[in-house]
Amino acid sequence: MWCEFNFGHNTLGELSAKALTSEHLAALVAIEKRSHLTAWSEANFKSSLESHHVVVGLLDSTHTLLAYAVVSLVAGEAELLLFVVDEALQGKKLGTAFLQKIIEALQRSKKAQAFFLEVRAGNVPAITVYENLGFNQAGERPNYYATPWGREDALVYALDWGFEFGLND
Numbered sequence: 001m002w003c004e005f006n007f008g009h010n011t012l013g014e015l016s017a018k019a020l021t022s023e024h025l026a027a028l029v030a031i032e033k034r035s036h037l038t039a040w041s042e043a044n045f046k047s048s049l050e051s052h053h054v055v056v057g058l059l060d061s062t063h064t065l066l067a068y069a070v071v072s073l074v075a076g077e078a079e080l081l082l083f084v085v086d087e088a089l090q091g092k093k094l095g096t097a098f099l100q101k102i103i104e105a106l107q108r109s110k111k112a113q114a115f116f117l118e119v120r121a122g123n124v125p126a127i128t129v130y131e132n133l134g135f136n137q138a139g140e141r142p143n144y145y146a147t148p149w150g151r152e153d154a155l156v157y158a159l160d161w162g163f164e165f166g167l168n169d
């Protein structure tokens with residue numbers, strides 16, 4: 001499967017990514033609650049696991065879930081619906097490394113020629129990761145997100161590799 005890959009992290013050691021299943025629901029919900037401003041519920045994850053979405057988990061050598069992404073793949077376009085690193089591990093370049101590997105896996109698989117995402121305008125760490133990996137802002141949705149301190153715009157980002165891989169021929 002396209003989302004299976006391994007890589008080493010300088011402090012966390014050998015990590016492996018794979019598609020998650022319903023047996024990971026409890027871990028997903030626990031990390032979501034402590035790590036994300038607008039946490040997905042168990043029902044949200046169940047619905048993703050039962051749909052065409054791919055729920056990719058990043059695990060350490062003890063099979064502990066460290067991070068995850070939910071990716072939708074439709075008609076040659078990938079969309080990053082959710083991307084979370086467990087709170088205690090944020091800011092250690094894990095998100096950058098994980099998303100870089102997801103992009104490379106998608107490119108190798110030729111399942112998509114572009115990758116889209118939406119991010120809250122005030123989410124500086126996430127925007128930094130996306131821009132560092134080459135995503136460009138492609139649009140915005142004013143007042144899209146409700147936060148505890150009021151509404152915030154959503155920024156739409158895109159990474160397009162269709163020409164590089166000859167998928168537009």
Ligand SMILES: CC(C)(COP(=O)(O)OP(=O)(O)OC[C@H]1O[C@@H](n2cnc3c(N)ncnc32)[C@H](O)[C@@H]1OP(=O)(O)O)[C@@H](O)C(=O)NCCC(=O)NCCS
Binds near residue numbers: 036083084085092123
């Ligand atoms: C967004 C998220 C996935 C990024 O993963 P991460 O492992 O923490 O990110 P990294 O450590 O790889 O990179 C974070 C970058 O943001 C920068 N950064 C972090 N906090 C920052 C701040 N307050 N101001 C400016 N830059 C900041 C870091 O310096 C780093 O950039 P650099 O590599 O150029 O130094 C993670 O923080 C997370 O799970 N957040 C909560 C859920 C979320 O918001 N997900 C995204 C939804 S679109």
